[in-house]
Amino acid sequence: MTNRYHARTTSFVRRGERMTRSQAAAWERFADDRVIEVERADGFTTVAPDQTLDLAAIFGGPAQRTIIEIGTGTGDQIVHAAALNPDTHFVGFEVWRPGIAQALVKANQAGVSNLRFIQADAEQGLTHLFAANSIDEVWTFFPDPWQKSRHHKRRLVKETFATDVAQVLVDGGAWRLATDWRAYASHMIHVLSAHPDFELYNQGRFAGRTLTKFEARAEAEGRFPYDLVAYRKAR
Numbered sequence: 001m002t003n004r005y006h007a008r009t010t011s012f013v014r015r016g017e018r019m020t021r022s023q024a025a026a027w028e029r030f031a032d033d034r035v036i037e038v039e040r041a042d043g044f045t046t047v048a049p050d051q052t053l054d055l056a057a058i059f060g061g062p063a064q065r066t067i068i069e070i071g072t073g074t075g076d077q078i079v080h081a082a083a084l085n086p087d088t089h090f091v092g093f094e095v096w097r098p099g100i101a102q103a104l105v106k107a108n109q110a111g112v113s114n115l116r117f118i119q120a121d122a123e124q125g126l127t128h129l130f131a132a133n134s135i136d137e138v139w140t141f142f143p144d145p146w147q148k149s150r151h152h153k154r155r156l157v158k159e160t161f162a163t164d165v166a167q168v169l170v171d172g173g174a175w176r177l178a179t180d181w182r183a184y185a186s187h188m189i190h191v192l193s194a195h196p197d198f199e200l201y202n203q204g205r206f207a208g209r210t211l212t213k214f215e216a217r218a219e220a221e222g223r224f225p226y227d228l229v230a231y232r233k234a235r
């Protein structure tokens with residue numbers, strides 16, 4: 001039977017779930033404490049509705065701020081930020097389990113405990129798992145660019161997803177974005193400047209953004225990042 005989860009267009013393609021021996025060992029060792037289990041709607045990476053997470057219970061206490069990163073890859077950015085900001089809770093969405101396993105190793109090496117991962121599609125998980133008006137910042141750095149026009153509908157940054165981000169952000173909260181593709185940067189500017197809930201700014205490089213392997217590879221290929229920040233307007 002087809003349903004809306006099977007039929008949906010996702011911003012990712014399912015990559016191999018196979019982990020190396022050391023990634024599997026890291027998953028075995030750290031996932032219980034650092035990966036938040038969620039109820040699935042209909043299989044891999046989906047998230048059932050109405051299961052708002054109790055972040056204070058998950059982290060063992062409240063935080064000054066909560067930041068969500070979408071598409072954590074192998075975790076360079078979120079681990080770096082968690083180490084620099086021990087009073088902030090960080091939650092990362094990533095669909096690719098071997099990437100999360102690598103991030104778990106880095107989190108352990110950095111000795112950070114203010115960090116959790118969710119292996120799920122952020123397009124479903126964001127509003128199903130987080131209360132409205134509860135998140136200080138959302139980060140989306142180097143989302144898959146989906147360059148061919150027939151693939152543009154797969155881009156994560158679009159009006160419907162912007163509305164989801166606006167729902168979870170607090171008033172004045174920030175959605176920080178970066179991309180190494182000029183066409184995607186233009187698309188982001190188009191979406192966010194037209195969205196009624198956001199005030200868009202171009203900015204220089206966000207000071208809290210570290211150089212990930214992904215960005216370094218883009219630079220080696222001659223592409224440089226565009227950083228944007230959109231602030232959630234007061235409700």
Ligand SMILES: C[S@@+](CC[C@H](N)C(=O)[O-])C[C@H]1O[C@@H](n2cnc3c(N)ncnc32)[C@H](O)[C@@H]1O
Binds near residue numbers: 071072077212214
């Ligand atoms: C191009 S990579 C960039 C990774 C990382 N941000 C960096 O700078 O190294 C994009 C990542 O986003 C993940 N991703 C794409 N769509 C996603 C979604 N809807 N929910 C969660 N993760 C997603 C992909 O699996 C991939 O690891």
